[in-house]
Amino acid sequence: MEFESYRAELLAYCYRMLGSFHEAEDLVQETMLRAWKARDRYEPGRASVRTWLYRIATNVCLTALDGGRRRPLPSGLGAPSHDPEAPLTPAPDIPWLQPFPDARFDVEARADMRLALVAAMQTLPARQRAVLLLREVLQFSAAEVAAQLGTTVPAVNSTLQRARATLAEVGDLGEVAEPGDPQVRAAVERYVRAFEAADVPALVRLLTDDAILEMPPVPLWYRGSRDYGRFMDRVFQMRGPGWTMTRLSANQQPALAAYAPQPGGGHRLHTLQVLTITGGLVAHNVVFADPGSFAAFDLPTEISPDEFRRRR
Numbered sequence: 001m002e003f004e005s006y007r008a009e010l011l012a013y014c015y016r017m018l019g020s021f022h023e024a025e026d027l028v029q030e031t032m033l034r035a036w037k038a039r040d041r042y043e044p045g046r047a048s049v050r051t052w053l054y055r056i057a058t059n060v061c062l063t064a065l066d067g068g069r070r071r072p073l074p075s076g077l078g079a080p081s082h083d084p085e086a087p088l089t090p091a092p093d094i095p096w097l098q099p100f101p102d103a104r105f106d107v108e109a110r111a112d113m114r115l116a117l118v119a120a121m122q123t124l125p126a127r128q129r130a131v132l133l134l135r136e137v138l139q140f141s142a143a144e145v146a147a148q149l150g151t152t153v154p155a156v157n158s159t160l161q162r163a164r165a166t167l168a169e170v171g172d173l174g175e176v177a178e179p180g181d182p183q184v185r186a187a188v189e190r191y192v193r194a195f196e197a198a199d200v201p202a203l204v205r206l207l208t209d210d211a212i213l214e215m216p217p218v219p220l221w222y223r224g225s226r227d228y229g230r231f232m233d234r235v236f237q238m239r240g241p242g243w244t245m246t247r248l249s250a251n252q253q254p255a256l257a258a259y260a261p262q263p264g265g266g267h268r269l270h271t272l273q274v275l276t277i278t279g280g281l282v283a284h285n286v287v288f289a290d291p292g293s294f295a296a297f298d299l300p301t302e303i304s305p306d307e308f309r310r311r312r
Helices: 004-018 023-035 049-064 115-121 126-137 142-149 153-170 182-196 200-205 226-237 290-297 305-311
Strands: 207-213 218-222 244-250 253-261 268-279 281-288
Touching: 004 023, 004 049, 004 115, 004 126, 004 244, 004 253, 023 182, 023 226, 023 290, 049 126, 049 142, 115 126, 115 142, 115 153, 115 268, 126 142, 142 153, 182 200, 182 244, 182 281, 200 218, 200 226, 207 226, 218 226, 244 268
Parallel strands: 207 281
Antiparallel strands: 207 218, 244 253, 253 268, 268 281
């Protein structure tokens, strides 16, 4: 029985359930191990291999979520700050939402991965999260989901209604344009040029009026182009100009790896920024500063002076 062809889509599913790329990798491995051990008990007449694997993966995820902890972004924990000099103190006790590295997986396996949606789903109880994903993202029937969860079709339909109602209260999650969209690419290029030049007025002109900037694992965030710009003034005062950026894609959104200049020459990986572009402007920037988030993207930690010169 062949399981490996389902690994990528199971990883995307477990990521959306857990909000952690690294935990999702572990849970997919656990799913595969359980499936291999139970392969002699699989009954083709009752479910396809894919449906059967999702049943195992769902049980694995629900067990992992039994403690009830969710992975938020800073904007899900409290009001925005208006102080550009607020302490940048990480909160390592909070299990922060992590980004998903698009380049490692095919497009179909990572449908509906945008950060805002994954963050919103973290507000749902675990079983509601599973039903929403299995029914609306993965398009399993209510009967298939009932079998996967060991419940009834009416219970699945009721759970789905509650999940939809909760997400509706979160607000308009909107649509995210693909990184390859020409307008998105142009906006990202303008943002890169302004950031690398440490040109804060130019950066601010590229923001929507109510743009959001947040920086897990620091539980601090800003709303509005004015406060975004004031904070960036602080960043460039602290780190200086001369940054360089690498273009990426995460959660089906444009992303940038930002490398800060070092006193002795060269550059060091500083943050991974996942952008939401709306109407050619940056509406949201989630700036991941946790090295644990970098690992999944296979990014070099350092850029040598020679490499930096080749980039110019």
